Amino acid sequence: MSKILLGNILTAELVGAGTRYPSDGLEGIGVCSQRVLWGANDHDIVVLPIAPTREFAEYVTDLTQTDLQSLAFVETPVGYPGRGTVSAECVRNRRFLSQFGELAAEHHVTKITPYYFDQVATAIARAAGVMETTPGFGFADEGGVRMLNSKAHFRAIARAAGVPIADGVVTTDPDHAADYAAQEIAAGRAVIVKQDHQCGGNGNEVLHPLPDAEAIGALTAVCLGSRHEVLWHVAGSWPRYSDGGRERVIVESYIPGCLPVYLELQVDDEGIREFGRGEMLMSPTNDGIAVPGGLANVSGYQAFRTDALRLAETVRSLGYRGFMSVDGMATAAGRVLVNEINVRDGGSTHVHHLAERVLGAAQGGKHMVTKVRHTDHDFSDTLKRIEGGGFGFDLAAKTGVVLTMAVTPSQKFEYTAIGDSAAEAADFATALDEEFPSA
Template sequence: MPTIIVMNNATEQMLGQRLNQQQALFAAQAAMRNVWLARPGDVVIATARPDDDFLAYLADVLGWHAQDGSPPLEFVTPEIGADSVVLNDEALLDRDVIRALRRAIGTSDGWSMLACYQTAGTARLQEELGLGASGGQAIARRYAEHFGTDLLNRKSHFRQFAVGTGLPVPEGAIVTDEAGLKRAIDALLPQTGKVMVKLDNGAGGTGNVVLSEGEVGPSPGAFQSILLPVANVDNRAEMVSALWQTLQQRSSGPLVVEAYYPADAMFYLEFVIEPDGRAEFTNSGSIRLRRSTDPAAASLFWVGLELPAALAPARLAEATLHCGRLLQLAAMMGYRGHINIDAIITPAGRLLFNEANARWGGGTVLHEVATRLLGAGFTASHVAASFRDVPSPGFRRLVALLEASGLAFNASNCTGIVVLACDDAHTQTFEALVIAPSSTVARAMERRLLELVHHERGIAA
């Protein structure tokens, strides 16, 4: 069945705010990794079409063979905003986009749609194109049309759903005013010495702030850490007041305040809720972070993910069992599609859930690529580890380095590196995926490529 792939990553619905030009450009380029989700014959709605070199590389890695000289994929890109626009509902429902899609798919019979984030706009677009829906698919479309997906992506709602379904979460509160924020901070600080304040919407930790009375520094899951005055009550009150005002300016609405726990393990579980309401486990992954090379950086550097999550089987089973209740609730409300649930294991061994995201996750593409190359159940014998935001020597040169060094993915031994995305036009960075029989081998291959790229860029400079 051919599919219309909608790469509407990092929309305002996901982040809870209007994006500035720089944020929109970054989001648009980051979304291009998701072209790996497509299959021959699919139509991709994207901010820009990847260049021919990258599409040829993707087809070669996946073993696609064009038939009758026709391109394996067709792209539809909105005119408004060129390649820096995020695919929000306004862009998706542009009349020119709809006309281009109608030309691309011809008859709507047999077509389906796969969107990163299901919005009222994606529901309307399906209706405009005449895509059929029945049963659970029709329920899901109506749910998205009424902004139902937003419920499963807001921090306050996650906490409400988690408490109601019995998921273990950090001690915390939902606050709706400045006074409530001050009370919650004072009440929760004694738990661990730190609290996290979360915007209701904010992907990737972009809306999270950690407060502490002791030593502060870049903290996992937060974009900023703030030292609270201990002795001066007035200064402390002013600081909390300023924080409330700043966060409300970014995205007005409730905030979540939680005791902040250090983590021995940070991981996610991804599921797909099928049209009949059943939740199928798809993958798990560990979150890879490190300190930035910039000592002044306020947040940790996001390296990537490693699938599967490095958890003892009993802990993974425990986490999956807890998720089942939340998934059942999401299905009963009407949601269908990808949903990711984040959690940590504390040094004391506590399992705590942080948030849920009803959309593609960071590991969705990694899982898809590894499954296509190795088959379902690849995690029984291999790991798939990503690393991103690496300075690029240029896409062609990068591929040549992989091939010359023997690091390129080799189907005969099911090991090697795949370039997921390379943005030489704007960020001059790339993201790669290492498929290897162990984490140790994956890290060694990653280090070797980084050395080669560093040497290559030094020569070019």
């Protein structure tokens, strides 16, 4: 039996008015969505806004020992906001849905596993006739996934579960938000303002009382001295913060000196399985991951793990099925505050698929660093350049560099450096960073 892999990385439910697309735009996002291929098995249907090149598909399936010829690749019809996204045109295009239903029958698919379970995913599931056999479909069909990915809802769930989170407020009132921010800034503390449905630090802004203060986890930072400045700034920024008044806004105390960490879990009918863990590299927003990275030295890890599993059990009891990431902030004292949950594939999911499929039983002793870099070459030539430099992946030793993403139109690619120690993985990563400029 097979499944449908849907690479809907960018969805209208995850972005708002403040969305900033990468420099290569939507087609770059479409190439990024090809990372779902690391989770493909024989006879699966892979649905993407832009189909992978033959070279990248062969590269991935050779490493995962998947029969490329047995896979079916489907490009979705183009709709707003443009090529590179799995758009709502999939829902409206009856010809696409009809043809997809026929293909699904040929491949005997039993479920859909989308990057994010939105209205497009439910429409494709209906076309394929896998509503009853897709775990958690009813919950997703009623918008449950959107609810759980809300940062505002997360705070309520975490407080109810007794999970430690940063102090803060959730509000629809700009004066309420400004009052809290002004109070913290007057006490010499910074705050971080978060849009409700954003990811990767997009939409976040740090407001702090001192110039040149740390502002990790946000694209922008503003130094504000007086209460008047805070009120004026929040009022002017409210349409952006609230997505035009459509969403609640989260204002939290900003805690400097934290290590961003995550625990990725798989939630299914049988229970909860730990899928991966690591450190999120920030500069100032997400710039890759290290596995296990600094998380291995966090004294409060076991308490964080317990909190993550408690949240996962809550999510599971509501009906969600699929991947889930619990993000935390390890303070200088070692305590881990939970920052948010993401009930979808994350930026680390494909890396842990790689570890499970390619490293197998050896993955527990390996260390990995994943980053995005810039290349002047296509995928094949970039791979040759890495292998020619002596950094290629050694299948026997299971160390070296794997290219985990194809080259985007703006010449970005992603690599995962794998070593037997943190130092070896870091050495591979340093060599790649010297060879290829920052993306």
